[in-house]
Amino acid sequence: MKSDTVVSRKSIFPFRVKFEQRISDVPKWYPIALSFAAVVVALLIGAIVLAVGGGNPWATYAHIARASFGSVGVFSDTLVKATPLILVGLACTVAFRMKLWNIGAEGQFFVGAFGASAVVLIPLLPETAPNWLFIIAMMLAGMFCGAIFGLIPGLLKAIFNVNEVISTLMLNYIAVAWNNFFIFAIWTEGGFQMSKVFPKNAWLPRLTDLGSEYPFFRGLTTHFGLIIAIIAAVILWYILNRSKWGYEIRLIGDNPKAANYAGIPIKKHIVLVMVVSGALAGLAGMSEISGVVHRLQGAISPGYGFTGIIVAWLAKLNPIAVIFVSILFGALILAGREIQPSGVPKMIQGVILVCLIASDFLIRYRVKIIRNSEEE
């Protein structure tokens, strides 16, 4: 097979850059190294923009590193930020595997938080219910609400072929307004824009709860949600890579025509994947409400749902890799709160995503530099 020439132009330079389509597969380490390089390039570009904006990029980066990995205490906080990111990243991973663009994880996160709160605030369970019962009920309620917000765009896509990017995005705004109604009008405490604090038995256990037995854990806020997230990642890895269903959704994503000829019910899978994706994002909302915030209020997410998209992409849609990428982005979010101007973390995330997508090209193509004098 002759390789295709994609770009070849006459230039003023004494050499030419030529891209050739790869015929053989790249070695296993190559995509990982490439992603790593893309992140480094992204940080360099971010540094340039920061410098142009009048900041000191190196001080900013050093500050991010210190404020998120500098001690056991801050690393514990980083893990707290990583926990919802893992779950949201998994939500995006399962949908993206099928090339189903669920951009609504942020909204599903919010309604998940709403569902979990409803268990305590309606209340569906008496305040004296045991801790384990509360946690299970809140998990189910959060996942249920998130799943509903995944089901709607899934059905719309399956029945009317409505573009899921826009429908999931619109539902984000609807979810925020929905939560705000309950925060302002129904569950407000003393006119403030937040509900009452949940009773202690509706909290996910934290490391600091073990502080009396193990003094080392005192003050550490890492909570049980991290364990839930890691379990979810392992289960999802198994489903996606080892089950028939996982194979089918990957086939639909890669080649919908072939999947159709193979008799795979594509529409059913669209709805199902959106429901699973929504439930995972809803679980993230539950874990944040029950593990960190302990009440329903407006500001519960610094854009976890959107960062989850980048996490999933950087992890190359591998559920296990999502865990580690989430820790990195958790650090960025944690340290980002103190950085001025406040848009810096968002901008760095954007640059990273752009570099990542661009770098994918190098998996499919080889770059050749040819001197103009040389004949091919």
Added chain:
Amino acid sequence: MDIIIILQAGVASGTVLLFATLGGIFNERSGVMNLGLEGMMLIGAMTAFSTTVKTGNPWLGLILAMIAGGLLSQIHAFITITLQADQVVSGLALTFLGTGISLVLGEGLSKAGVISLLPVITIPLLSEIPFIGRIFFYNQSILVFLGYAMVPLCWWFINKTRPGLHLRAVGEYPAAADALGINVYRVRYFYVFIGGLFAGLAGATISLAISPGWFSELTTAGQGWIAIGLVIFSQWDPFRAMFGSYVFGALRRLILDIQGPAILFGMANPFYYNPYYGFFLQMLPYAFTIIVLVIGSKEAVKKRLGTPAALGIPYIRGQRGV
């Protein structure tokens, strides 16, 4: 609550959606979907406002905003056309990038205070027409009038001119266009740039005319995404885009005004007595976008037309397929 005021304001704020939707139509007609409208609009709004604060010249702000939107769009063009990456992910990345950059560079702008805005004009005779005159020609920003001019111009360009024919060919059947000697890559780059110009213009329309100022991400508040919904609703036709944009603009104003009067249609107004029901009103534009998408998608299936056939598919010279 005055129906004329609502419609008048609807045309004004609908102009923002109109420009963004027209940009989206050019993008998608050439076969490139650009979900980065929101990011480019924010960059445009920020550039327009900060330029005007620094120089006092809103026209300069307007032009620089368009250029900024155009430049940002070229990142998307490079990634999707040359590097053939997925257009959905790249568009999302562009929105992140545009939002982030405009937040960083727009830091502190929200305290900038009053700036000189683009002129507001009234057309002498036309504004005397009952009802319509008040809505369309009375006390509107000059950009609103630019919108009126743009719609037929874009329609004419796309449907009646030679470059417009090339544009449609590239979006429908790039391999055939290529065989005819049209440079598919160059045409796509160009119209992604045009889309960026329009998005920048839409952003500038917000910060220099419709709701002046810089309110970080709330400046656009998701209007870029609504515009993407409108592109589908419009079936890539500028006149339908105009209609959809103004309806959405009017809806936004209606939501504000409906909470005013105590009595509505002879009944007690629930939104007046419990202002918290306003949160459900806030959902309306977004819920409406979804409904509009359902309508648009159903019609497109029924009529078998609309979506450019090569939309979302990277063109690779010498490969099979469209």
